[in-house]
Amino acid sequence: MKSTLITGITGQDGSYLAEFLLKKGYKVYGLKRRTSTENNENIGHIQNQIELISGDLNDLPSLIEAIRISKPDEVYNLGAQSFVECSWSQPIYTTEITALGVTNILEAIRLVKPDTRFYQASSSEMFGKVLETPQKETTPFYPRSPYGVAKVYGHWISINYRESYNMFTSSGILFNHESPRRGLEFVTRKVTNTVAKIKLGLEDELRLGNLYAKRDWGFAGDYVEAMWLMLQQDQPDDYVIATGETHTVKELVEIAFEYVGLDWEKYVVTDPKFMRPAEVDILLGNPQKARKHLGWEPRVSFEELIKMMVDSDLAKFK
Ligand code: NAP
Ligand code: F7E
Secondary structure, three states: OOEEEEEOOOOHHHHHHHHHHHHOOOEEEEEEOOOOOOOOOOOHHHHHHOEEEEOOOOOHHHHHHHHHHHOOOEEEEOOOOOOOOHHHHOHHHHHHHHHHHHHHHHHHHHHHOOOOEEEEEEEHHHOOOOOOOOEOOOOOOOOOOHHHHHHHHHHHHHHHHHHHHOOOEEEEEEOOEEOOOOOOOOHHHHHHHHHHHHHOOOOOOEEEOOOOOEEOOEEHHHHHHHHHHHOOOOOOOEEEEOOOOOEEHHHHHHHHHHHOOOOHHHOEEEOHHHOOOOOOOEOOEOOHHHHHHHOOOOOOOHHHHHHHHHHHHHHHHO
């Protein structure tokens, strides 16, 4: 039985990946930081099948201990301060977890079990003020937020450990991926959650920032399979994971309101509070390499994704 350690197991991707690896027959360990109240909403349904280890990406001894306990064949480093907007209000903290945290977990692996295969959760936010469209593995990075800068560090330190120590480290440059388990502050879930509330008479407006930003949005359940595929290859490498389609925030809003039979223009209010100091205007990924080498394809379309999320939020409030 293969053993795996997932950092960020309580998050959106961590929970889908844990489910996926359990189905593949893995023994699944998850690193979980201490919180004052329970936040096991995403993993409650599989909690008796996984083993949680207390630790923090900012605390090297706890990571060393987690590697000792789990003796992993594969580590998936999904833990991060992942909300771009928050990275301006907490830039040092974001750097400590999202950038330096990667070195901490790589060091723990190098010291305890260097033959472990390692996945780093890199991000399309590294492309930022894009230097070419669509973006692919060779597109130069131009991050636009402290989060994006931290992810560039995490990406390069993973490559550096591959080249310095011959460790098996692969990075997935994942474009935005969403699901009913997405955090409520991210725009897709903010929209679907508020649309559900408006439909049920629990809310009367939706306040948003830039409606014209474009993103390449896919379904998180599809994307975790690509993470696993990267670690099953003969050689470590880096891959763009995306749908190859881009849509504006406005299109997302239109689909969600139309699905419940409401006119979005009656409810959406533009609020400067949600505008960013530096915006990423357009992201559009080219997933050719993943298609060719991993045989990976996204399955859920943009429209299906939004409808799935609206349905889930409606069911929750009903
Ligand atoms: P998420 O839902 O925000 O989950 C982040 C996870 O990291 C949570 O489990 C969180 O734990 C954990 N975490 C935060 N600080 C930590 C710390 N100091 N020590 C240990 N764990 C910590 O993010 P996601 O959407 O699942 O994304 C997974 C990874 O992919 C992240 O690295 C993200 O930056 C990256 N990524 C995401 C996307 C996307 O579109 N979703 C795209 C590209 C890359 P708590 O539950 O305790 O907060
Ligand atoms: O914003 C615009 C906002 O916060 C998307 C993370 O998973 O994907 C995610 O980062 C767009 C931006 O995601 C609101 O300005 C308008 O242009 O949902 P988001 P993100 O910043 O793209 C990448 C790939 C990651 O790696 C990150 O971890 O939507 N927008 N109005 C808004 N965004 C939010 N959050 N809230 C608004 O009210």
